[in-house]
Amino acid sequence: MPARPPIIAVVGHIDHGKSTLQQAIRNANTELKEAGDITQHIGAYELHASYEGSERRATIIDTPGHEAFLHVREHGLEIADIALLVVSSEEGWKEQTQETYEVIQKLKTPFIIVFTKIDTEKANIETAKQSVLKQGILLEQLGGSIPWIGVSSTTGEGVSDLIDLIFLTTDVYEIVEDRTDGSVGTLVEADIDPKVGITGTVIVLQGSLTSDHYVRIGSSTAPLRIMTNDRGKKVTDVVPSTPVRIAGFDTVPAIGAPVFRYDSRKDATEAAKSAVSKKQQRTVDTGERGRTISLVIRSDTASGLTSIERAVAAVAEEGITFSIVKRAVGQVTEEDVRIAKSQDGGQVLGFHTTADQRAKRLAERTDTPIHLFPTIYEVTAWAKELSQEKRGTYELQNVTGEASIIRIFEEQPAQNTYIVGAQVTEGSFKKGQSIAIKRGESIAGQFVVESLEQRNKEQDSVSGEKQQFAMRIKGEGSVALQDTAVALPDLTDKSS
Numbered sequence: 196m197p198a199r200p201p202i203i204a205v206v207g208h209i210d211h212g213k214s215t216l217q218q219a220i221r222n223a224n225t226e227l228k229e230a231g232d233i234t235q236h237i238g239a240y241e242l243h244a245s246y247e248g249s250e251r252r253a254t255i256i257d258t259p260g261h262e263a264f265l266h267v268r269e270h271g272l273e274i275a276d277i278a279l280l281v282v283s284s285e286e287g288w289k290e291q292t293q294e295t296y297e298v299i300q301k302l303k304t305p306f307i308i309v310f311t312k313i314d315t316e317k318a319n320i321e322t323a324k325q326s327v328l329k330q331g332i333l334l335e336q337l338g339g340s341i342p343w344i345g346v347s348s349t350t351g352e353g354v355s356d357l358i359d360l361i362f363l364t365t366d367v368y369e370i371v372e373d374r375t376d377g378s379v380g381t382l383v384e385a386d387i388d389p390k391v392g393i394t395g396t397v398i399v400l401q402g403s404l405t406s407d408h409y410v411r412i413g414s415s416t417a418p419l420r421i422m423t424n425d426r427g428k429k430v431t432d433v434v435p436s437t438p439v440r441i442a443g444f445d446t447v448p449a450i451g452a453p454v455f456r457y458d459s460r461k462d463a464t465e466a467a468k469s470a471v472s473k474k475q476q477r478t479v480d481t482g483e484r485g486r487t488i489s490l491v492i493r494s495d496t497a498s499g500l501t502s503i504e505r506a507v508a509a510v511a512e513e514g515i516t517f518s519i520v521k522r523a524v525g526q527v528t529e530e531d532v533r534i535a536k537s538q539d540g541g542q543v544l545g546f547h548t549t550a551d552q553r554a555k556r557l558a559e560r561t562d563t564p565i566h567l568f569p570t571i572y573e574v575t576a577w578a579k580e581l582s583q584e585k586r587g588t589y590e591l592q593n594v595t596g597e598a599s600i601i602r603i604f605e606e607q608p609a610q611n612t613y614i615v616g617a618q619v620t621e622g623s624f625k626k627g628q629s630i631a632i633k634r635g636e637s638i639a640g641q642f643v644v645e646s647l648e649q650r651n652k653e654q655d656s657v658s659g660e661k662q663q664f665a666m667r668i669k670g671e672g673s674v675a676l677q678d679t680a681v682a683l684p685d686l687t688d689k690s691s
């Protein structure tokens with residue numbers, strides 16, 4: 196099997212300097228562009244370098260560090276031969292470093308630890324090393340065999356040593372063209388380019404692609420007439436381990452899927468027809484009955500859509516379900532608004548995209564919300580707020596008791612536990628029940644009643660107007676004097 200250049204994934208916690216490092220490696224001699232944007236997609240770039248007197252090539256995959264993009268990091272690592280696990284020497288090991296490391300372990304990807312930002316005032320590489328050692332990762336020269344290096348992407352210190360280390364490390368492994376399913380590569384990203392239509396970024400792993408071929412990914416096909424490299428230049432011939440952007444797909448292909456090559460359009464379309472289109476489950480079900488929020492989701496890329504799905508699933512409150520009724524790459528269209536409108540309370544959610552004029556007009560006319568967010572943070576914040584709001588209105592319509600908070604006996608915010616005194620205004624309170632804390636018009640917290648006490652005796656429930664009692668509650672949010680505790684119906688008892 197012929198050897199091919201290595202594919203290197205740059206992974207790690209948000210803001211630890213992955214994109215800047217990727218640029219510094221790639222452009223060892225040229226000026227850095229202003230980095231610092233939150234990366235929201237996968238990016239694949241070619242590195243040309245000389246190592247031990249010969250010209251070498253590698254493909255570097257930049258991945259986002261934000262927690263919402265775990266799946267993008269996973270895709271990146273799946274095709275990588277080695278990983279650069281970036282750890283900021285200012286911050287050391289963090290949550291997404293850990294999460295990413297777990298993927299590296301699962302896939303058994305060889306990795307190099309790269310301590311970034313060594314030029315800054317806050318940098319402390321010794322502390323950063325300690326944070327890595329604490330994970331049981333035994334670094335070279337410190338009793339172990341895991342290669343590591345400190346770099347500054349800003350001053351360039353350590354960058355050429357890192358490039359050497361990359362080739363030194365990859366040369367230990369046999370990196371060959373070893374696809375066994377007959378495919379030529381993997382799709383790493385898909386988007387819609389306003390000028391050339393649906394495009395896919397493919398990394399070729401075996402054989403080659405030339406401009407007279409056709410490709411198929413799942414049931415999506417494209418001719419190879421318009422192929423561009425990572426610098427936007429037109430190419431006609433692509434060899435293994437090279438990333439290439441292919442324009443002209445008929446439908447949006449799925450990321451992570453294998454790419455097959457054909458000599459004629461007819462062969463490609465016939466194969467596409469017989470390709471089983473596995474309809475993915477689109478509903479993000481939180482497992483509880485209750486309110487459903489219908490969404491039409493749009494993003495400029497296929498991975499963006501998955502990010503939206505993950506973001507909304509992660510924030511869904513108990514009893515709230517986000518149901519994705521349509522997902523598509525590109526701008527929000529009139530048809531999207533029509534579909535959202537046909538659902539009770541349906542909304543359009545766009546991440547990193549825009550809405551066309553007709554869509555906006557229809558949305559205004561029909562009072563259908565279109566929410567467009569440039570970052571996944573805002574998607575998460577919006578979904579969180581919406582699901583809390585829905586939960587609030589749902590439960591406040593079905594309350595089984597109400598009491599005013601008249602004393603705070605004990606506060607343990609670190610454990611989210613409070614012991615409060617309350618006076619019933621109506622209904623009843625039960626041990627084990629969920630309660631909401633209302634402050635004015637808003638919900639300040641949601642808790643579970645761990646224990647109830649009246650006249651120094653434990654009770655299972657308390658009812659009756661003006662009854663005073665104490666309760667120990669644990670949950671989320673806060674509670675203060677003059678708040679109202681609202682006893683909530685048991686969601687599992689009710690069908691909605």
Ligand SMILES: Nc1nc2c(ncn2[C@@H]2O[C@H](COP(=O)(O)OP(=O)(O)OP(=O)(O)O)[C@@H](O)[C@H]2O)c(=O)[nH]1
Nearest residue numbers: 209210211212213214215231233234260312347348
């Ligand atoms: N001084 C200094 N600043 C750096 C260095 N590397 C990165 N930075 C800065 O750190 C910030 C974050 O860098 P990015 O490269 O965008 O971080 P990232 O890991 O790609 O972030 P995400 O893609 O959002 O996960 C930017 O403001 C960079 O300019 C470095 O070596 N030295």
Ligand SMILES: [Mg+2]
Nearest residue numbers: 213214233234
């Ligand atoms: Mg980045």
